[in-house]
């Protein structure tokens with residue numbers, strides 16, 4: 001079982017069509033950098 005990963009440690013694998021593909025060093029998941037950005041915010045207060 002792997003706990004929720006915030007993908008704080010990432011490296012850029014490649015850039016294609018203006019999209020950066022990054023890999024998380026903690027969970028080894030590969031995803032688009034754009035998808036990562038919304039994950040940064042963790043705030044329940046409105």
Ligand SMILES: [Zn+2]
Pocket residue numbers: 005006007008024025026027028029
């Ligand atoms: Zn991760």
